[in-house]
Amino acid sequence: GTAIFRLQDHTKRLLNSAKIYQMNVPFDQATLEQAQIDVVRENKLVSAYLRPLIWIGSEKLGIAATDNTIHAAVAAWSWGAYLGEEAMARGIRVKTSSFTHHHPNVTMCKAKACGNYTVSILAHQEVARSGYDEAMLLDPQGFVCQGAGENVFLIKDGVLHTPDLAGGALEGITRQTVITIAKDLGYEVVERRITRDEFYIADEAFFTGTAAEVTPIREYDDREIGCGSRGPITTVIQKTFFDAVQGRNDKYAHWLTYVK
Structure with a gap:
């Protein structure tokens, strides 16, 4: 059901x-x-x-x-798929926006408030006009923070890395879901500050979000990431995520509330 x-x-x-x-x-x-x-x-x-x-x-x-x-x-x-059905397999093109993510003491970043999304709207509009699928926002110190409306992960040498929350990224529920799934699958997950050039040489990268779910990133700032499409670890995490959401994995049944 x-x-x-x-x-x-x-x-x-x-x-x-x-x-x-x-x-x-x-x-x-x-x-x-x-x-x-x-x-x-x-x-x-x-x-x-x-x-x-x-x-x-x-x-x-x-x-x-x-x-x-x-x-x-x-x-x-x-x-349907927030960033397009094709994007779930092929991946998307991402560009760093000239707009900076909120400073944690300017808006309360732990609150999922509508007003916090004004910079996200501006960032997405900016990069979409240049033909990119989504924007990446840096924090006020210049580290990668998140997508316009998504958390972000990179994979390097089999280890998942995601920006820590001190830079103001939203404490995403899908982010936490993916961290749990990745650890259950035996992958190490590191939460830390990440520079944009680390993404340029990543093996894989993907966005997470309630709407974005698990969307691969094939290109960032005009640099191809990994093989230029959805990578093998992203594929496994994405499949496990959808199995959990759609009730095909009893291990995660506690995350589901059935509509009766």
Whole structure:
């Protein structure tokens, strides 16, 4: 049957994001989770993307609106591959944006807030106009931070490397899923600061995200990565990820909440 992947983790992140912005949400986690289940069930969705939202009402305008009503809504769409079906096998072309990712003390980067995505929109627009599929954002110190809307991994000599979270990258649930899967498969995973030229000489690279899932990167800043298409370790991780999401691996059954 239809199931929601890591529903509890996504809902907890939503509530944590609201807490960071001092939004007193009038719904508990169980209520928000049930609302998401209800939306999927009532709309008879089989493969879909869920978007729960929390926002501040309009009783008072301006920045001092902390006493306004807090609202919540759940939207859902039928969903295909975010960066294109072909990209899941062939990989995508990525370019470093001239825009820098938020400094951790400018916006609260652990919160998945809509306003944090303005730089992502600008970065994607910038590189898309030049024919690239997605943007890479550097942190304020010049290290690779994340994609416009994705976390990123590189593979070198059989070891997975991903930027640590101190640079402001979103604490992605798919990122953590892939780290768990990779370790279960016997791969070493290192979280650290990474320079862009390390990606140029990587054996493989890929993006992760709720929408992007596991998308290979075949080219970065006009340098071919590895063999120029999806690499062997990325292939294994991608397959294991989709097996988990689609209920084909009992080892990860605890990540699924079935819609009844």
